[in-house]
Amino acid sequence: MLTQYIFFSGKGGVGKTSMACTYVVRLAEEGKKTLIVTTDPASNLADMFEQTIGHQITPIQGVSNLWAMEIDPDKATQEYIDRAMAPIRTAFPPQIVQVMEEQMSGPCTAEVAAFDRFTDFLEVPAENETSFDVVIFDTAPTGHTIRLLELPSEWSHAIDAASQGNGQTCLGPAAAIQDAKHKYERALGAMRDSKQTTFNFVMNPEEISIKETRRAISELSKLGIQNFELIINGIIPPEGMQNVLFAARSTMQNRYLDQIEAELPYPKKRMVLLADEIKGVQRLRQVAKIFFDGDDSESNYMTGKDISHESIIATPLREVRARIQPNGNRRTLFFAGKGGVGKTVASCITAVWLARQGFKTLLLTTDPAAHLGDVLDNPVGDEIAPVSGQPNLWAVKIDPKAAAETYKTRILEDARKRGRPEKAIAAMEEELNSPCTEEMAAFDKFIEYASQKEWQSVVFDTAPTGHTLRLLELPVDWSKQIDVKIFASVDSSAADDVAKERFEKVIEMMRDPEQSTFAFVMYPEATPILEAWRAASELGTVGIHPRMVVANMVIPPQLANTSYTLSRHAMQVKYLREINERFGLPVVQIPLLPNEVKGLAMLAKLGDQIYEGDII
Amino acid sequence: MDKNQLKVTPGDNPSGFDGLPEIQIFDPPMCCSTGLCGPTIDQTLLDVGEMIAKLQSEGYKVERYQMSTHPNAFLVNPDVMKLIRENQMAALPITVIRGQILKKGSYPKFDEIHKIFDGEK
Numbered sequence: 133m134l135t136q137y138i139f140f141s142g143k144g145g146v147g148k149t150s151m152a153c154t155y156v157v158r159l160a161e162e163g164k165k166t167l168i169v170t171t172d173p174a175s176n177l178a179d180m181f182e183q184t185i186g187h188q189i190t191p192i193q194g195v196s197n198l199w200a201m202e203i204d205p206d207k208a209t210q211e212y213i214d215r216a217m218a219p220i221r222t223a224f225p226p227q228i229v230q231v232m233e234e235q236m237s238g239p240c241t242a243e244v245a246a247f248d249r250f251t252d253f254l255e256v257p258a259e260n261e262t263s264f265d266v267v268i269f270d271t272a273p274t275g276h277t278i279r280l281l282e283l284p285s286e287w288s289h290a291i292d293a294a295s296q297g298n299g300q301t302c303l304g305p306a307a308a309i310q311d312a313k314h315k316y317e318r319a320l321g322a323m324r325d326s327k328q329t330t331f332n333f334v335m336n337p338e339e340i341s342i343k344e345t346r347r348a349i350s351e352l353s354k355l356g357i358q359n360f361e362l363i364i365n366g367i368i369p370p371e372g373m374q375n376v377l378f379a380a381r382s383t384m385q386n387r388y389l390d391q392i393e394a395e396l397p398y399p400k401k402r403m404v405l406l407a408d409e410i411k412g413v414q415r416l417r418q419v420a421k422i423f424f425d426g427d428d429s430e431s432n433y434m435t436g437k438d439i440s441h442e443s444i445i446a447t448p449l450r451e452v453r454a455r456i457q458p459n460g461n462r463r464t465l466f467f468a469g470k471g472g473v474g475k476t477v478a479s480c481i482t483a484v485w486l487a488r489q490g491f492k493t494l495l496l497t498t499d500p501a502a503h504l505g506d507v508l509d510n511p512v513g514d515e516i517a518p519v520s521g522q523p524n525l526w527a528v529k530i531d532p533k534a535a536a537e538t539y540k541t542r543i544l545e546d547a548r549k550r551g552r553p554e555k556a557i558a559a560m561e562e563e564l565n566s567p568c569t570e571e572m573a574a575f576d577k578f579i580e581y582a583s584q585k586e587w588q589s590v591v592f593d594t595a596p597t598g599h600t601l602r603l604l605e606l607p608v609d610w611s612k613q614i615d616v617k618i619f620a621s622v623d624s625s626a627a628d629d630v631a632k633e634r635f636e637k638v639i640e641m642m643r644d645p646e647q648s649t650f651a652f653v654m655y656p657e658a659t660p661i662l663e664a665w666r667a668a669s670e671l672g673t674v675g676i677h678p679r680m681v682v683a684n685m686v687i688p689p690q691l692a693n694t695s696y697t698l699s700r701h702a703m704q705v706k707y708l709r710e711i712n713e714r715f716g717l718p719v720v721q722i723p724l725l726p727n728e729v730k731g732l733a734m735l736a737k738l739g740d741q742i743y744e745g746d747i748i
Numbered sequence: 749m750d751k752n753q754l755k756v757t758p759g760d761n762p763s764g765f766d767g768l769p770e771i772q773i774f775d776p777p778m779c780c781s782t783g784l785c786g787p788t789i790d791q792t793l794l795d796v797g798e799m800i801a802k803l804q805s806e807g808y809k810v811e812r813y814q815m816s817t818h819p820n821a822f823l824v825n826p827d828v829m830k831l832i833r834e835n836q837m838a839a840l841p842i843t844v845i846r847g848q849i850l851k852k853g854s855y856p857k858f859d860e861i862h863k864i865f866d867g868e869k
Contacts, residue, residue, distance in 0.1 A: 219819045219820075220815055220819055223819060223822070224815065224819075224822075224832065225832065225833055227836040227837055228815070228836060231776075232816065547794070552794070552798060553798065555801060556797065556801060559797065559801065
């Protein structure tokens with residue numbers, strides 16, 4: 133049944149945006165007034181429709197009945213601040229207004245604001261606004277989305293508590309707009325109603341994707357959301373199987389397709405892996421025919437005859453190694469990029485390679501939906517532990533929930549030491565259950581590991597792009613916030629100085645190419661490249677510049693020998709060139725493999741191949 | 749009409765001044781008043797929270813206002829607004845006992861507040 137609201141969820145890189153766009157193009161063609169909204173800070177809707185969209189409802193050219201909007205977190209934040217500040221601006225002196233505005237630009241406001249803007253679309257429109265038959269949300273990647281969706285129920289609770297007590301509950305920026313509470317409740321109500329809302333999970337027939345989907349569905353079920361559908365994307369079509377590499381991958385896929393049938397009892401649709409990319413309205417119409425009608429008569433492959441393999445500039449590996457190995461000092465490596473492009477695989481290959489070189493290495497993830505343990509085939513917990521079977525390698529996962537618990541315990545112990553009464557401690561404990569604590573605690577952990585001296589190499593498998601940026605920009609924001617923080621006691625101003633110094637050291641470390649290397653991971657395809665490019669530019673504004681690119685799932689030229697694989701290979705060659713031109717950085721290539729990357733032996737072999745292929 | 753308006757509930761507090769709580773604290777602008785939010789813990793704010801809890805447990809009615817959530821509590825009090833216009837940030841926080849300003853520029857200690865009520869008995 134078609135519902136008025138459809139959410140597209142799933143790990144980044146599974147084809148969520150392509151599928152959401154395919155849906156909206158078809159719905160609009162059927163005459164339904166359709167709106168597609170993205171809350172992803174690294175959205176690529178504009179790339180899909182090949183036109184500018186931006187932070188307002190924009191008609192899509194060439195498709196009647198279709199509109200789109202990209203919620204810009206910065207603009208949403210500003211709008212939110214303006215709304216909250218309106219009564220204050222007129223009444224209070226400018227110095228006070230300025231302090232308040234600076235405080236509202238803290239890290240939590242952006243999250244609150246993006247969500248606030250997003251819930252507007254779940255409201256019944258006012259008379260002067262356009263109403264849509266269907267609103268499709270191309271949401272941010274799973275882990276982050278879930279945290280976002282969890283928030284309103286916590287806020288509702290916190291806003292209630294605040295109005296009864298001394299207004300002491302720490303909601304920070306959320307409290308500024310109290311009537312939002314009802315809006316969030318209505319939003320969650322709409323999401324829970326199967327007549328109004330469908331959650332479409334886009335997934336690949338792969339182990340990690342299945343795990344991810346199952347986890348996401350279970351978390352959403354706990355929030356009372358129940359109407360789920362699955363789109364299994366990237367299935368290798370019969371024409372792909374003439375190739376040995378793709379035939380092997382297809383065998384792997386079939387195993388996982390059986391597992392999906394057996395374990396995920398929801399309505400399912402399948403979508404094939406196309407030989408070329410999905411981009412532009414015309415192509416989306418063809419894709420809709422393939423997806424909804426099973427009609428692929430309009431597919432045509434490039435011949436791939438004109439590809440010159442030599443045109444892919446291979447980076448001398450010596451240069452790559454120099455950017456990865458520690459040079460006397462400790463070196464921290466950050467693997468950034470869109471969710472699902474292979475950051476975890478790249479981090480694991482690199483960490484194992486460094487450990488095998490004899491460097492004492494720590495591998496860690498800040499992604500709440502991390503699957504580090506799956507790739508290492510070794511359990512990874514929230515305490516640093518050696519990876520069994522690989523000397524010199526330790527691993528840890530920053531689990532925001534676990535980190536929040538540790539953080540809470542530490543603060544409460546400190547309060548007991550200071551002799552605060554049990555009643556006050558109980559109140560503090562209640563307070564620390566607020567939504568911001570997890571983020572703060574995860575950040576605190578990040579700083580702790582980023583400051584440890586005992587490692588020669590630290591490898592960060594970071595969270596997806598938008599989230600990563602926020603995490604990395606936090607030290608900058610927070611040290612600024614300490615600057616504006618007023619009348620701290622002598623005691624806490626000393627603590628502030630310590631904290632500030634710690635943040636500044638981390639920022640300095642991240643900026644120094646002798647100490648840090650930022651590597652962007654991407655597939656050689658249009659949207660991952662653009663997203664990485666935007667993310668890199670944004671990092672540039674805080675003085676952090678990428679020094680390496682990892683191109684993942686590159687089809688080895690010698691295996692591109694059927695029209696289907698040649699067509700995909702031709703597409704990749706085009707984009708590998710674009711990576712070279714755009715970034716002008718050393719590029720490491722991870723080949724497309726017949727199987728998923730799993731286990732230390734496979735990681736070691738891949739490390740040798742991609743970092744030492746010139747020596748062996 | 750501003751939706752964030754302070755809810756004054758006369759009758760709740762017969763001993764109060766003009767239906768307002770006996771003790772009012774006007775906070776300076778801050779992310780949150782608990783002292784638990786932000787990069788470091790603010791012990792001063794934790795002390796204030798503790799003091800308020802203690803006063804409340806003794807039966808006093810205490811309210812605490814932030815400009816972002818209760819702008820009208822500030823706006824309806826001409827004495828408070830005058831101090832803020834004259835001294836800006838330096839005026840805050842302001843503590844008001846039964847309509848009279850007790851302290852500006854820093855939070856009072858428990859004893860400073862208690863003394864006033866003790867003196868009345």
